[in-house]
Amino acid sequence: MTEKMLFGTYTKRVSKGIYQADFDEQTGEMSNVEAIAEIGSPTYLNVSDADVLYAVDKQDGQGGVAVYDYDSENAKTTLKQEVLADGASPAYVAVDENRQLLYTANYHKGTVEVYAIAADGKLTQTDAFQAVGSGPRPEQDGPHMHFANLTPDNRLVAVDLGSDKVYTFDVSEAGKLTEVAVFETEAGFGPRHIRFSQDGQKAYLLGELSSQLSELNYDATSGTFELAQTLSTKPDDWEAHNGAAAIYVSADNRFIYTSNRGHNSIAVFEVKANGAIDRRVQLISTEGDFPRDFALSPNERYLIATNQNTDNATVYQRDIVTGQLTLQEKDIQVPEPVRVVFVK
Template sequence: MATTRRTFLGLTGAAAAAAAGITPAFARDSATLYIGTYTSAGGTGIGLASYDATSGAITATGVLTGVQEPSFLIADPSARFLYAVNEQTDGGVTAVAVDAPGKLRVLNRQSTGGSAPCHLALVADGKYLVSANYGSGDVAVHPVNADGSLAARTDLVKHVGAAPHAHQVVEDPTGQYILSVDLGTDTVYTYTIAAPGKLTETAQAKLETGAGPRHLAFHPNGRYAYVANELDSTVVPCEYADGRLTPGTPLPTAPANSPQNYPGEVIVSADGNFVYVSNRGHNSIAVFAISADGATLTRTATPSTGGDWPRHCAIDPTGTLLLVSNQRSNSITTFHRNQQTGTLTPAGSFTTPSPVCTLV
């Protein structure tokens, strides 16, 4: 992986729909954990572990080697397949079969046609995998075959603007639109997709100049989304309707006089009551209470992650455990989550090389 602004920030100092026609082979095992890593920074592939939602303890169970730079992972809802980015100069996406929970097998890899893909999503009822190429600032489309493998790329759409850096792709709650968040152009682009896997841009939403939008997460009601801005350390509540975002007032994710801070991940609790943002630099999780209608956020706490450079965070299926990937300190920390108050209480810490994503 070439050293760029994003890899310098990360390395210094140390899923949406099932593929059509597939019947689930088994229920998703909520005790299985898959770990995305940088193989150029000590990782050896996709990490495998189990976890206890009650205690917060994580136990290593193995690794799937042979997958390079799998820095972001998703699963299809059937639990039979995983998909990983290969965040390399010659970017790719890898399809992985889950023969049983924690037992993985590489199906194939396809080129994204761009560089440093860092995010992906299944869209259109699992017919396509879309990926965001950070380095080249474009979005790639790959059809998903019936066996879970990936067909050849059918589209590659460049974001319009100076120095684009596509950082996320996400399907909206209606399944009608795909949103791509671009850190370089301070823009969220909206697309539709149609056979044979072609994207059509339908809208753009501009964030403040220099904000550096990184990721967004939707409220369960589908009428609001929350955009985490990496470069100005803010989160922005946005109204959403018919593929169009309307940004509101940015809110700081870290306290005043904090060290220079770069938000990493933004997630929303399943009940729509809380937003969590990982703060790289302040090394904390910003906890925001959401108003009843989803329109406003109020920051309530910024507890330490107990590690360095929390690139990613995720809530487990029980809703009671939050997992944080601390990239620079080579640790995943866990927190008990109070579902009524949103409060986080430290639960455990697990050492593993270069964790940058947890899939639970």
Template sequence: MKAAAVSSLAANTWWAEAKTATNAQDSRLMFAGTQTGVSSKGIYAFRWDPSNGELKELGLAVESDNPTFIALSPDGKHLYAANEIDQYEGTKSGSVSGFTIDRAGAKLTHINTVSSAGAGPCHVSVDQTGRALFCADYSGGSAASFHIDQTGKLSEPVSQFHYEGHGPVADRQEATHAHRATVTPDNHYVLINDLGLDCIHIYHLDPATAKLTPNDPQEWSAKPGSGPRALRFHPNGKWAYCLNELTSTIDVLAWDGRTGKLTSLQHVELMPKDYRGESAASEIVIDSSGHFAYAAVRFWDRVVTLSIDPSSGKLAQIGATSCGGKVPRHMTLDPTERWLLVANQASDNIAVIQRDSKTGKLAETGNSFPLIKPQCLVFV
């Protein structure tokens, strides 16, 4: 079954409404998911001051087992976490957890936890109705969907897909590695980036039930050995940007919401031609105006700034700036979009870098705030 297309106007309206809702809430609370261990116990809360780019740690919001990616519900009432573990209740699986947000107390109250139906879940996302959640399991090479009831409680998996095969990079693509579950702007499809198989799996979504069914075409294929990791849509809903971890590149893709098809438009190199060290691209962010994109590259430890052509969606590199630490795992723009916040895993800090919204350029230096093994940053 093919979904009817949603117009660019509808896609733009959705993005405008989302931005308006954020501004209306005057969001100044931020949660950070971490890689847990001796010194880190779960999800931490911070108070954000956009006037000077300052974070004040408010402490542990909730204990949670390795919540390496977190996602906010559309109504801002619930937060969901991918618990990146390989064993859950005696089975070879990770888990997904839901929490109710206490904004005044900067705390999270656990709702429930369910199996992710695959080991090592590394990403979660929520659809626009707030009634469906999706996860990608890295080490399990799988993806699943879940229904969310009115209280925020997660169901057992509604749909699950376990992939088979490998890619040409022996040490990183020895098996499938689902890395990202992205809901399309029209809320009709879910796209699963598969780092191990060099593709994006495409599924049709029934928002009422959270059920996923394979689309026709079933996937988009990247260049062999690319390792598609992250995906972001342009605010106009017409273009998508696939960040490839293994080659530190970006594929610019055209999205056809009528057929659920991705078409390659441009392949962009992020690294300098004379660079000979290790690199692994990790995250891409696009501003709400759709004029600029930012890509983080680990081990090179830079954030690359790119301009977006308003007529074609193609990218042009503006420059590269220090990520303010080591091994940038995740990053996000603050609600004012005057600051870029980067979770630096190896240096145990969150870097706050000032951004010029007119030119897109980032400051050469920024503020730094300590947090053990930060993995994901979400404003609520």
């Protein structure tokens, strides 16, 4: 079966904006990579169930979100709205289908913003949260929100790399935020992204600045987190720069995957039946430089990683029993790739 993929990119050198590709889940072959929207540095994007594409938008000193009608079968987009403000663009975009809300996390401004989604897909801002604080590392000169998405119990969790904090919010139907808990990591951890176990009792927090993965216990009653353990995403003898970037959990909750920018690899972790991380079982090269996002194919028999600085995507076969990856194809040309996502 052929699936559709989208790539969000930087547009600093050669990229035009958003790209689409075909992916054959039987063979693992990617083909027909083509630009479908010209837009400034759409580094993160998501598609709603109503086939509306929401993408980070940057132009002329302003940043925000672009809203497109999206026809995946014909590889076409139609711009319907741009929500822009002075300053930097967001780093993360997430859709809340139940409440018809959209969340953004803005790294440079240190904010989480909430938008109501109208019937036609257009956005109206309903609330914003301004984080405060800093950390011990040079990159932690102030709040740097890097992630905002739903918890399994339908709260909002937001991750602040700048102040080493993870915020939990209640969200009203009208799109208003109420802070309910704050978890603080070890100083300098630099949290970037967080994912949850299928039963919602565990969370897996990725530290960009520390190149570490923390296992957290999540209490849905209070919205609080508690540290269980922390593991490294890179080799112990790696002394050059590295920054962990993306994290995903397999559907059977048996494996966690993270990317390393610098070491340029995918780290694979095995997970016990109770959701606890057992150990790191593999480090495999991304066959390029500076991998940010990656994705598991819908059948999870393949993993696709992207390398921003070398303009390429890499396809791996995934063993669903061991969780480990085997290189299938490299050097698939995708300009300045950052975000990769399969279309539902």
